[in-house]
Amino acid sequence: MSDTLLVSTRKGLFTVLRKRGAWAISAVDFLGDNISVTLADERDGRRYAALDHGHFGVKLHRSTATGWEEITAPTYPPKPEGYEETDMWGRPLDWSTARIWALESGGADEPGVIWCGTLPGGLFRSSDHGQSWEMMRALWDHPKRKQWSGGGADLPGLHSICVDPRNSQRVWVAVSTGGIWFTEDGGASWTQRGEGMRAEYAPPESTHDPVAQDVHRLVQCPAAPQRMWVQHHNGIFVSSDEGRTFTEVTDVEPSSFGFAVVVHPREPDTAWFIPEIKDEKRIPREGKLVVTRTRDGGKSFDILTNGLPQSHAYDVVYRHALALDLDGNGLAFGSTTGGLWVSEDQGESWVCVTHTLPPVYAVQFV
Amino acid sequence: MAKVVFTPNIQRHVLCPNAEAPGRTVREVLENIFLENSQARSYVLDDQSGLRKHMTIFLDGRMIRDRARLGDTVTETSTIYVLQALSGG
Numbered sequence: 001m002s003d004t005l006l007v008s009t010r011k012g013l014f015t016v017l018r019k020r021g022a023w024a025i026s027a028v029d030f031l032g033d034n035i036s037v038t039l040a041d042e043r044d045g046r047r048y049a050a051l052d053h054g055h056f057g058v059k060l061h062r063s064t065a066t067g068w069e070e071i072t073a074p075t076y077p078p079k080p081e082g083y084e085e086t087d088m089w090g091r092p093l094d095w096s097t098a099r100i101w102a103l104e105s106g107g108a109d110e111p112g113v114i115w116c117g118t119l120p121g122g123l124f125r126s127s128d129h130g131q132s133w134e135m136m137r138a139l140w141d142h143p144k145r146k147q148w149s150g151g152g153a154d155l156p157g158l159h160s161i162c163v164d165p166r167n168s169q170r171v172w173v174a175v176s177t178g179g180i181w182f183t184e185d186g187g188a189s190w191t192q193r194g195e196g197m198r199a200e201y202a203p204p205e206s207t208h209d210p211v212a213q214d215v216h217r218l219v220q221c222p223a224a225p226q227r228m229w230v231q232h233h234n235g236i237f238v239s240s241d242e243g244r245t246f247t248e249v250t251d252v253e254p255s256s257f258g259f260a261v262v263v264h265p266r267e268p269d270t271a272w273f274i275p276e277i278k279d280e281k282r283i284p285r286e287g288k289l290v291v292t293r294t295r296d297g298g299k300s301f302d303i304l305t306n307g308l309p310q311s312h313a314y315d316v317v318y319r320h321a322l323a324l325d326l327d328g329n330g331l332a333f334g335s336t337t338g339g340l341w342v343s344e345d346q347g348e349s350w351v352c353v354t355h356t357l358p359p360v361y362a363v364q365f366v
Numbered sequence: 367m368a369k370v371v372f373t374p375n376i377q378r379h380v381l382c383p384n385a386e387a388p389g390r391t392v393r394e395v396l397e398n399i400f401l402e403n404s405q406a407r408s409y410v411l412d413d414q415s416g417l418r419k420h421m422t423i424f425l426d427g428r429m430i431r432d433r434a435r436l437g438d439t440v441t442e443t444s445t446i447y448v449l450q451a452l453s454g455g
Contacts, residue, residue, distance in 0.1 A: 096413035
């Protein structure tokens with residue numbers, strides 16, 4: 001299994017290594033800075049780190065042979081003269097990168113292609129390892145984009161990007177809140193996906209509207225791309241037809257609410273989640289931090305607790321903070337209260353690496 | 367030429383020494399400085415070339431209000447301070 005983890009936190013990027021069977025922090029980059037998400041591109045070994053400097057804006061850095069270099073961050077196009085657009089609060093919507101929330105590699109056949117999702121909803125593509133960026137205008141200019149709204153943030157955020165391993169021109173993205181969108185021409189045109197998802201908290205006429213769905217995280221099984229899993233604000237949903245339709249997975253204990261989901265790379269019926277009390281409290285039920293796992297496509301779930309705190313644990317795990325390695329055995333997750341746990345046996349047992357990190361935003365195996 | 371002073375906190379990310387530059391407005395002065403220091407531009411201005419949300423500029427001791435166009439008039443003896451706004455923490 002992988003022996004390296006990148007942990008993006010509110011106060012730096014931590015590299016965690018497995019040495020002689022034990023996991024430990026080995027390096028810290030950008031100490032003190034807010035790292036919203038990181039990408040380790042397995043095609044060429046390059047790493048990308050998205051920073052949010054607050055006052056000074058969002059920046060993007062790329063690894064070099066000796067460290068890091070700042071590269072151009074995606075920027076929104078000039079807003080047309082006289083064009084008015086307001087956000088869900090009625091305030092003018094700034095066409096400006098407020099956060100980088102997703103970084104994903106393109107397909108194996110397109111080296112150098114990187115996808116980037118942002119707040120307030122813009123999707124960008126680079127074909128030169130992040131040196132320059134092109135906004136996907138067809139998605140940004142889609143009339144329904146104006147129906148997107150904030151989910152957990154003031155602004156809509158594009159957080160999940162799935163590139164079809166069979167055809168790199170086919171890409172799915174998910175927005176909180178704006179549902180799932182699909183292109184089969186590399187981003188030139190987009191259609192809404194996600195029939196069957198349900199937002200029970202929405203007014204009746206929009207409960208099943210695909211654009212009203214608050215998808216917290218969308219993942220796709222690499223070996224069976226027709227299988228997609230969604231952790232939704234309203235629960236867990238699974239698709240067997242490339243996201244065209246979803247079925248709600250119900251009766252999940254201790255809860256079907258959460259942010260993160262990962263799917264096994266070769267077994268489409270196997271997925272992991274980290275449940276919390278929905279949705280106004282957002283803490284583990286009864287203070288017990290657990291991971292749930294299904295091996296049968298959502299018909300049943302194991303509640304995995306071995307090595308996880310089972311008393312007064314109030315860890316929340318954000319959508320990018322649960323990771324699975326390429327062989328499907330190693331799992332890791334980090335929490336808002338600075339905990340980091342690793343499992344080497346598909347979640348049967350867990351080891352706490354540390355519980356004193358800054359709030360964790362994202363975890364990735366390298 | 368107007369004098370421009372950048373917050374010390376920006377120096378950790380991108381070197382912005384105090385500078386003098388010509389210009390009739392805050393915009394013109396800053397853009398002249400960014401011609402020589404292009405990396406600094408995105409630290410001060412947003413995607414639409416307006417002043418970043420949690421940045422502020424004082425011109426001769428007065429906080430500017432034209433954050434989008436930066437159209438305040440600058441004189442030969444003006445001093446421009448580019449600072450973080452307290453709204454940003």
